[in-house]
Structures are given as C-alpha cells and as structure tokens.
Amino acid sequence: MARRKKERLLRQQPDHRANRTILIRTLILMGIFGVAVFVPLFFQLWKIQIQDYDYYRGLVADQQTKDSTVEANRGTIYDSNGVPLALSATVYNVQLSPKEIIQCQENYKEKVEQAEKNGKDPPDYPEPTNEFIAENLAEILDLEVDDILARLAKENSLYEMIKWRVEPEESEAVEQFITENHISGIYLMPTSKRYYPKGSLAAQVIGWVNPNLGEGAYGVEALYEEELAGETGRVVTAKNGVGTEMLYWFEDYYDATNGDDLTLTIDATIQSFCESILKKGVEQFDVQNGGFCIAMDPNTGEILAWANSPTYDLNDPWAVTDPVLSQYLESVKNDPSTSEEAYAEALGNTQLQQWRNKAINDTYEPGSTFKSIVLAAALEEGVVSESDHFYCSGSVMVEGWSDPIKCSYTPGHKDQDLATAVANSCNPAFVAIGQRLGAEKFYDYLEDFGFLEPTGIDMQGEYDTSSLIWPRDKFTNVNLATASFGQRFNVTPIQLITAASAVINGGHLMKPYVVSQVTDASGNVLQYTEPTEVRQVVSEQTSARCREILEKVVDGGTGKNAAVEGYRIGGKTGSSETLVEGHTIVSFLGFAPADDPQVVILLAYDAPKPASPGANTTAGGWYISGGNMAALMASELLENILDYMGVEKTYSSTADVLVPNVTGKTLADATAALKKNNLTLRTVGDGDTVTGQIPAQGASIPGGSEVVLYMGEQAPTDQVQVPNVVGLTLAQAQKKMTEAGLYLKASGASGYSTSTAYEQEVAAGTSVDQGTAIEVRFTDSAASGAGL
Secondary structure, three states: OHHHHHHHHHHHOOOHHHHHHHHHHHHHHHHHHHHHHHHHHHHHHHHHHHHOHHHHHHHHHHHHEEEEEEOOOOOOEEOOOOOEEEEEEEEEEEEEOHHHHHHHHHHHHHHHHHHHHHOOOOOOOOOOOHHHHHHHHHHHHOOOHHHHHHHHOOOOOOOEEEEEEEOHHHHHHHHHHHHHOOOOOEEEEEEEEEEOOOOOOOHHHHOOEEOOOOEEOOHHHHHOHHHHHOEOEEEEEEEOOOOOEEEEEEEEEEOOEOOOEEEEOOOHHHHHHHHHHHHHHHHHOOEOOOEEEEEEOOOOOEEEEEEEEOOOOOOOOOOOOOHHHHHHHHHHHHOOOOOHHHHHHHHHHHHHHHHOOHHHHOOEOOHHHHHHHHHHHHHHHOOOOOOOEEEEOOEEOOOOOOOOEEOOOOOOOEEEEHHHHHHHOOHHHHHHHHHHHOHHHHHHHHHHOOOOOOOOOOOOOOOOHHHHOOOHHHOOHHHHHHHOOOOOOOEOHHHHHHHHHHHHOOOEEEOOEOEEEEEOOOOOEEEEOOOOEEEEOOOHHHHHHHHHHHHHHHOOOOOHHHOOOOOOOEEEEEEEEOOOOOOEEEEEEEEEOOOOOOEEEEEEEEOEOEOOOOOOEEOOOOEOOOOOOHHHHHHHHHHHHHHHHOOOOOOOOOOEEEOOOOOOOEHHHHHHHHHHOOOEEEEEOOOOEEEEEEOOOOOEEEOOOEEEEEEOOOOOOOEEEOOOOOOOOHHHHHHHHHHOOOEEEEEEOOOOOOEEEEEEOOOOOOEEEOOOEEEEEEEEOOOOOOOO
16 A cells, blocks of 8 residues: 555656756757747848948938039140130039929918918919929920920929030029029039030040040040049938938038140141141132141151041031031932931941041052152162252153053153252152162161051051051062152051151151140149150251252242242142042142251142043142142141241342331432332322322332332322232233232242232222232142142
8 A cells, every 4th residue: 555655656756857858859949940030030130231231321321312423524625825625614404303393383382372371472483383394494495395394294203304514594594493483393413514615626636525425535535535534523412201302401522523634736826727728728629538737846746736627516526517528418318219227327427537537547648748758768878869860751661560650741851860850759760769779778768767657646546557558578669669659558647747757857757746745733744745756767967958859849849839938948749649530639748947847747638629530620720739739728828837936037039028107208218218128119299208108107018119109299098999810920910910009919839930820818809008918829830740
C-alpha cells in the first residue's frame, strides 16, 4: 500500500527534463521565426538608409524643394581690337504651372464670394480664366491660343514651358501682365542667349551656338566650347505639399561661373573689307560657287581676316540668304516632282554648304599662284637665276604625255628672262624650271612648304591633303610638269597662303592661328598664343629675290590690275581649270608692301559663269582669269587694308594732294602756294586778288591738276552733273570730266594704253559741286589668258 502511494507520488511530479526540452524548442522556434521576420525588415531598413540613401534623399528633396538651374553666361568673343563679335545676354524662358494657376483661379472666386457676402467691391482686375491667360500670352509672345490652352489643361502639371529665350521686350510685357492681373503660376526663368552684333561677319570662323543644346556647333564656338561654356549654377527653393513654391521660406543659391573670353586675331575692319570685296566680285563676275578671301600677317601667322561665300547670319544660321543658294532652293521647291522629304534634304544640304569654311574644309587646284612656291624652291636650290632665259613657243611637249602642254598665251612669249617668265605666268617656262629642280627635290619642297600635312591651325575640320598629292614613288615626269604650274593636285587655301608667307617673309614657315588669347571674367590671361615657326624653308636672300620678282608681276605683268597708286604690291595671279567643263577658279595671291610685307592676301572666286558653253568671258564681258577678276578686286582690297593699317605711301607726281586756301592772296602768292603742292592754275577775271577758287580749300585732287582762280569775281556755286566714263580710256575719261568741271582720280591699272574705266565712285547723272574729284577705277583688258 505504502509502495503504491510512493509510486503514485513519483508519477505526479513534473518532468523537468521534458519541460526544458519543450522550452528550448519553443525558444529556438521563436528565434527562427524572429530571424525570419526581422532579418528582411533589417535588410530593408539597411537598404533604405544605407544602400539607397541617396535615392530616397533625392525623393525627399524633390518633394520639399524645387531645384532650378541658372545658366552661366557664355564667354565673349572679341576681335583683335576688343570689338565684341559674340556675346551672351540674359533672357527668360516663360513657364506655366497649371496646378498653381488653378489655385489662383479658386482664390479669385473666393475673393468674389467674400466681397459679395460682405457687401464690398470685387477685385479690380479680370478673372484669370484659362482663356484670358492664353489670349494675352499668345498676343505678347506671338503664340497660338490653342497651344497655350492645351498646356493649361494639364491640371496636375507644375512645369509647362511655352516659350524659350524671349527677348527683354516680351519678358517685360509678360511680367507686367502678371503684376497687373495678380496671377500666380506664370514664371520667367532666367537663362542666356547668344548674340552676334556683327551679323554675318566672320561667320565661318566664329561659328554659332545650338540653342537646343546650348553648345557651340561650328567654328571657335565649338572648338573652344570648354573654355567658353562656364559652369551652370542652381537655385533651390522650398515648396509645399501641393507643389507651390514658398519663395521666402527657404532658398539656396549656387552661383554660375561665367565662361572665359576669347580674343581673336581677326580685325573686324579688315574682315569687313574682305567680305565686301568677295561679295562685290561674286555679283560682278556672276560667280556660281562663291569664293574665299584670307588676309594674314606673313610674319606671325595671325589671321587678320577670313571671308567665305556663301555665308549666313550668325543670329539666324538656318536661314538661307545667298542669292545663288536661294535660287536653287526655289527651283527645287517649285518642281512639281519634289516631295517634302526631297526639299528638306535640299534645304539641309544648302545649310551645310553655307556653314562650311571653304578655305579649310575644301581643297582646290591652286593653279598659277603655286608658281611662287616653285620659284622659291628653284632659286634656293640654285637651278635658276635672274639672268636665265626661257623660250616659249606657245606649248611644250613632256616625255610620257602625248599631247602638248599649252601656254595661256597661245602665240608664245618667245624669249624671256626669269622675271619676265614669272610676270607672264608662262607655263612652258615653269615646266622647264620644274625639270631643273627634279622630281625628288620638287617633292622635298612640297613637304617643306607644308603641303603634305595640315597646318595645325586652331580651327575645326582642316582637310588633310596628303592623300590628294601623289605618293613620292609615283611622282612621274608628267606629274612634275603639271605640278610646276599648280595643276592636277589639291591643296587647302590655308595651306597655300601659309606657304606663300614663307616665300616672302624671309623663308619662315609660320603656324597660322585665329585665337590670340583666352582670358577669364577678371581679365586674367589664361592662355596666350605665341607665333610659332614650324621650320625655315628658304633663306632670307632667296625670299628677298622672290619678293622683287613677284613685284614685277603687278608692275606690268599678269597682275597689273592689282596695282595701287603709292603702294608697292607683289603677287601672283591664278586661273585653275578644273576637270569640269567651264568651271574655273580665278585667284590672286598678293602681299604688301613688297619690300617689307605686312599683309598677304589670297582672294578667289569659284566658277564665274561663262556667257555660253565654251566661252571665255562672262555675260558682262569680263574675261575669266585671275588677272582680270581676282587681281582687279585685290587692288581695291589692298588699298583699303593698307590705308587702314597706316602704311606710308610712296608719292608720285600724280599722287593726290590737298588744295591750299589761296583766296585773298595775290596772284603771285597764290601761284607759289599751288606750285608748292604740285598744282597748276588758270585764272578767270582781271582783278589783283583771288576772290574765289575751284576746288575749295582741303579738296583732294591728283597732283598736276589745274586749279581755277577767280580774280575779282565770285566762283560759281551751281552744281554740275557727273558724266558716264565707264568703258573709256584714261585720256577719254579725263577729257570728259574736265569738260564737266570735275577732276578725275584714277585708281587701278590706269597706266596702260589698253586700260579702260570699269567703275566710277559717283554714279553718272549725280549732281555735285564744280571741282569735285570723282574716283574712277581702271582695268587693263589685255591682262587675260586662262593660265593667269
């Protein structure tokens, strides 16, 4: 009995081991469950707070703040004298916030209701309905009402840009509209816009900024993008839960850093001279494919001017204004078979054509202008001298070529010394000079003068012509012959003018450049371009001999139309006959003063239009050659440049003089004063004292001219009409002007018996004072020939 009771008691005692086992299992299960539940939670917290911290921080910032960019002002581009050619100014983007405008409209309605309830007057400005806002903004900004209404219909939107970069006149009108009508939700966001004060001046050099990307698209605007662009700034402001800006709650401003400024070597005045003369020649000679004109300092490599045709307005680079290109586009547009896609393609190609810098992106056969290079090489090597003679029968046979190579002067120049052969631009003579040099030496000078490598100028898209010139091992005797007068190989204009500078500057091949310095906003110079000599090609002595010989090209040779009274001009004409029938590129390479060159120019007109297929003159009667076209225009250009540069003239007996004041003097004193100024006189009347004179004091007339003195009588004050002297010889024009009581100031090639007037400064029929000097430009029509 007692035993059973004991066993019963033992069975009733708890099993502690089992309980511990259950407890342990329970704790393990709870731990596992806890880990399973909380580890993903901890991972998610880690992911949010650490891994994706920047992302969620950005979301918070986006919900609580508005971040707007502030564009940096792009650096200014100046010419060499500090004249702004490209600059940026603050303009504004007009932005709508439809969500805020809805709130503005509700606020207006509440004010009206409150006013009615309190018996007060309603707001004294119109209700800002969508229609009211759209109609007014459309009128101010020249937009469509429906387009603005479509933007306003996006009621949950906070940012709807309706117009980019509006001018100050428009932005001020928008601001006035906002203020007068108490409208919120219309914003003027500051930005910058690129302006080109000189319009098309140096367009292909400067380039333009793509407004959609805010980056330079062409020219130095693109090449110096990093320097010009600057760094964008930021404006951070707080906004409430519905996205409305709280302008005075929080604002943080990060200044934009303006771009650096560029100073170019381009002189805006010389640039305008080059562009004007290029345009004048294109129109006068009916040129079909534009042209180019470069002016360079031969001693440093600085580009003083760089003009291209066709060109465009930098402020509207997509507009096509060139007459030839516009006519082409019009013909495409009016063609019934032209689709929209075809017209768009034609427009795009035309725009690309006007944006191209022909003098660096394109190549051409240099023609006879290249003879200056051959002359320098031959003199340097000692294979020719000034005493050498060359015979020209009108053509020459070259081994390896079955046809004769013709001279531009088909009867032949006969016997001529070196200087005369150069002045005549004689092809057979230069074939002989090339043969004396030999293929190896000739090719060496092609390399030394830089024709087998880019010049390295700081401009976009320089064409590498090395593939356009024969390899040395394939440079045959025939190639040598044609290359000797600049045909059947291509160079860039910038290569040619750079090489020609080495011919006349003492033999130094200089690296050309356009940007002289980069400065920051405070004027500190960050980068400065020093003139760089690539190599010495020929000696100082050879260069001096070349200058002397090339001066004779203008003084009586094929370049006589480039002559300028009072200045010593040297140069070489060129007429490049391309492989396309009727397509000739006429050019003139000139430098001045001939004894100490300060400027070298290369002027070319691409494809003057023949009057008919196979004709050698234009419809206007101009003989298609470098001597009759490019040299003629170069005369006016060089005169303008040299006058502007202040180069001193060498006066001749017929050089212009100023008329002194002799009124009130005795005849003897007046005669002495006029004689001192190289002027003669004629008297009217029999008084003892001069009572009037024609021309008046200070008039500029040619030396040796006759001044009319009125003795005891008053000088007549009635005006006279200018006669038409175009087409007359110098003597005929002089007589006609004298008969009209006027003076003739002759310029250009006026000193030759075959010279005729082609242009007069004052149009025929214009009324002017008696004694007025009328400038008349002359050309020598004998300066013709396809090889000139």
